[in-house]
Every structure is written in C-alpha cells, then in structure tokens.
Amino acid sequence: MAVETLSSVPATAPLLARAALTARGRRGSEVPERTLRVEDVRVDRARLAAYQRLTGYDVSDLLPQPYPWVLAFPVQTALMARPDFPVPLPGMVHLENRVTTHRALDAAQPLTLEVTAGALQPHRRGRTLDVRLEARVDDELVWECDSVYLSRGRGTEDASRGEAPPALPEGPVAGVWRLPEGLGREYAGVSGDVNPIHLHPLAARAMGFPRHIAHGMWTYARTLAALGRGSLGPSSSRVWFTKPVFLPSTVELVVQRSGRHVLAGLRSRKDPSTTHVVVTLDD
C-alpha cells in the first residue's frame, strides 16, 4: 500500500468542487491502493466547541467519538477527488460506520490521520465503497473507523446484503427531537461537510432527493451524546443509516441497555415504523 503524506489538512471546498466537476468521467472498478496521511493534526477548540454544542455534548477537552471522522473528512475528500478514483463523490450516501476508540482522545493531543479506500462491492442499488480511517497519537493507534458508502447506480439484485442492523427496541420513547430546517447548514458549518443534499431542498432535488436530509454523522453523534459518557472513553460503536431524515422533521430516540451494551436508534415521530438510524455502543 502506497502511503502519501500530505503536508497539512487540505481545504475541503476546492476539493468538493473538483470532485463535482469530474464526477461524470469516473469509471472503473479498481480503487487505487493508496493511503493518505496527515501528521500533527491539531484540534481547533472553537470548532470543537461548536460541534459539541450542536451534537449535544458538553464543551470539554474530550473528543466525541465521531469527531476524528470530521477531522479526517477533508483528507477523505482529497482521496476521492483524485483523478484515478473510480466513483463520483457527489451523491454518495453513507450507509454504515463502525468506530473503536482505544483511548480517550484529548483535544490537546495532535493526531496523525490516515485514510485508506477499500474495495468496491456490488449492492442492490449500486456499489458500496469501504473507507478506513485511523488516528494515532505518536505511534499508538487510538481510534479507528470503517465506513461504508453507497455509490448509487445500476445495482446487482442478488448482491450480499451484509449484516442487517438489529431491530429497534419497542420500549417507551427516550427523547423527542425536533430537527430544524437549517440543521444541515448548521452542521455543514461545524463539520465542513457541505454536501448539497444536506443544505437546501433545491440542491437536494438536483441530486435526486425529494428534500434535503440531515447529515448521518450528526444523527450518529447526537445519539451517542444522548447515551451519556460511555462513548467518550475506550468503546466501540456502530451505526446504520437506514432511512434518510428529511428536514425539518421530528424524530424519537429509543434506547435499550443490557449491561455494557446499548442499542439505540431514531425513528420517525409521524410513522414510528420508519427507522432512520440504528446505533449500538459497547463500553
């Protein structure tokens, strides 16, 4: 695997623009074997505080479990904007995420981030792409994350469906969240993920969605925050983004704890049979 070290975290906006402009020409099924690496990534405390406030965490020195994903987002974008990358970035949908924190992450510690794209796999609605993120303090692996994205297109009907998420618990509602129309723009502001499907109904419609949708990574972070301090220390969590959350909307949080294992999720307030997000946490 070729490891390329970037001198610093790149700016996201020009990369996204390049990815959008070059979206049409991308083809092939081979993902180049390449790891992008950035050393000495420092946490901007004001941005972290804004993220913590928007996702329901206390403002503190501890990085929320999904936060290194936010830090690595520009690096991931850089990888996907490369000319030889086979799938177009715009319109890509986040399906799943699995994160393990080995040691509590302190905002004062500079991180080394690595992004590696894995293989393309057939899916019923296109192809999926695996992306692996790793964060190190000095040489110690402190955090790792495997994401699965869907590049929509011609599907393979008999494609393996992967591991299905557990069914949401039936129990009483643990919370009701009213997600405002502008949530996607607010989260874009703190995370740098300015994918148009989150920003405005018109932009989302251009990408084939009826309305704009909440960032999956926001719903994930907000849910973990609601589960307490468990995910701030060594722990593993997993999330399945099963149905998009259109904005604005009202969702219900449901939680089931069994010892150190927590199963939680968001379902539609209007139609509780619609499951938007399923999260598991083990600490």
Place this chain on the structure above:
Amino acid sequence: MPTTRRAAVLGGNRIPFARQFGPYAEASNQDMLTAALEGLVARHGLAGERVGEVVAGAVIKHSRDFNLTREAVLGSSLAADTPAYDIQQACGTGLEATILVANKIALGQAESAIAGGVDSASDAPIVVPERLRRKLLRLNRAKTPAERAKAAAALRPTDLGIQVPAATEPRTGMSMGEHMAITAARWGVTREAQDELALASHQKLAAAYERGFFDDLLTPYLGQTRDQNLRPDTTLEKLGSLRTAFGTGPDATMTAGNSTPLSDGASTVLLGSEEWAAAHGLKPLAFFVDGETAAVDYLGGEEGLLMAPAYAVPRMLARQGLSLQDFDLYEIHEAFAATVLSTMAAWEDEEFCRERLGLDAPLGGIDRAKLNVTGSSLAAGHPFAATGGRIVATLAKLLHEKGSGARGLISICAAGGQGVVAILEAA
C-alpha cells in the same frame, strides 16, 4: 431528636479559573460545572455511585438552566439517581452549599454530598431592555391578527438593544467596586496596602502551583492548566502603575490589579460521614465545624456593602467559644484587596467592635502569615459561585497538611450586603 455527627471534607476539584472572554468564552455554566464534577468523580472513584445529593449554583444564570446542577449530574459519571438542586447566594453560593450539605450529613439525612458552584462572565444571558421585553410578551400573548398587528406596531427601533448583566447592586445602581471604594475610604485603606496584598496573593498562588499543591485539586479544562489570571512575575511597581478604577480624588485607591477580574470557572467539594468515607476508602481532610451567615443594611450607607462577614465571624466565634486568634489559617475571600483590609481593620477597631458588634473588646488582629497562604481570588480570579468551593477544598487540604486539630476560618462577602463564614478543623 436526631443526634449530630461530624461531616468531613473528603476532597475537592475545580477547573482552572479563566478571565472573562478568555479560553472558556465558548463554555456554558453547565459545561464547566460538569467538567469540575467529572474530575471530582474520577479522582474519588465515584463513577456509577449514588451520592446523597449535589448542591451547586451560579450567580449569573440563564433561565433555561433552572436545573443546572441536576443537568451537570446527568452529564457526569455519577449514578443517574443522584439528586441535585441549585442554590444562589451571590458570591456566598459555594460556601452556603457546603454548609447546607454538611448540615444534612451531620443530621444523618445524607451520607455523602457534593457542594459546588460555577459562573461564567463570558457566556452571560443577554437581556433585552425591559420595555421591549414587555412588548414582546404582549405580542406573544396576542391571539387575533388584529391584536398581533397592534402589538407589533408598538415595537420601536429605539426599543432595541441588549443589556449584559453587570456586578451592579439593583437598589443603589452602584457597582460593587464603587461600594467598596466608599468602605475602603472609611477605613483608610491605602493603595500601597492593597497592592501589597495583591502581590502576595499572586506570589503565594504561584508558589502553591510550583510545589504541586493543586495537583489533586484541579482538572485541566480547554487547554488551561493554571488559573489564567495568575501573574507570578508581577511587582509592586507594575501594580502601582495601574490607573485607579473605582472611587474619586484621593479616595481612589482601587485598580484592576487589586480588584478581582470578571472570571469563568467551576469548583466542587466532596463531603461525607466518617463511615461513608471509610467504606469508600477515602480519608477525611477536615471536618466541617460551623457556619454562619450575616447581612448588613448597606442601603443608607450606614454599613459597607461587603462588610457582612465582619458581623458573621464574631457571632460564630461566640457560639464556638473561640477567639479570632484561635486559628492556624485564615481564608478571607479577596473580592477586592480593600475588602480583606477593611474587614481586618474593623475587627481591630475598638469602637466598631463595641458599637456595631456589641463586644467589650476588639476582636483584635490576625497573623498575616496565616492569611490566604496559597493566594486567593486576586490571583486565582473569582467566578462568583465557584469561589466558595475553591476555598473550602484549598483550606481542607492545607489544614490536613498542618495536622490533626489545626483550625481554619473562612470568610466570604457577597452582593446584597451579605456574608457567609465557616470553620473547618483538620481531621
């Protein structure tokens, strides 16, 4: 009749104090209180533990923070079935919280408790002018479109504006510093004496950090590991060069250097019965002996706004059969250097002690070598409600270092002409 027992101070934890609009500008009261509480929980192995109760408060508080302390408990690793409530007694909040929980422990109503306080001068609630507030409420009440139009039409561009809360006495319209300047002049407190006290505060706090005194009393927060206001290198010359901030003419002796800055921070103290402490492998640092509050009528200018502790202390001493000199350590909150100096001057004054306190003889002086030995608010900063917890934890540890039986006095002045004082004794 319940019998009483001794309540022990088992430890404390705070976050470093920061200056207004400094590194904690983005942090809320709840964020800071949670951070201080979580550090206390971690240090004393209380994760998952149900504590008898947690009592804390903030002086400047958003209306949305009606359950500030309970919310901080829920955000901490304490068991979620730990009850909590908020109190507020201006700068006396933290010490008053300590008195309340110590009394519950003494009465057997609680086995363990946490007292604390927090304040942010940065993340202050913004208040619209009263006239605008009333018009907006009227608009909100309006039911029909006609009513709404009428209510909306009453809004004027000149109604706009925001009011940031200030340390101003509602009934006098004077700032705390202006009040203090009058008292300082009344007691003839000089600029030099104030600057010397401020210098000593910085030097003693810096020395305490150097010897690692705060290592088990403090959790770093948002990159801050020491009190931001601390100036280890300040000198009398530097302090003497500052312009006066309060008072006029020859009476203007108070500066930004010998007054506390507006600050952000939080503190917590763990208390418990001796049995609870033993069961949790914790060693008492000090026992809570007694507490007293007093208030003075400052409205007519008869008495100074911040002089109530001068009245509270002799009442508590009489109850305990102690003299002012029966203490190994004194913690007199440095709201202003002049507060400490005026209070001590009053206790030494024969006329004041006779006429105001009804005593036959003056309380007398205190040994300055025993006063605020690790510095106080002038150096550390003063997030209003957090100061009490800082002082209780600091004094408990200092007394523990001195050895069993050592006695310490705490005196804290508060807005509204109030004062909260207490006695601790080394375990």
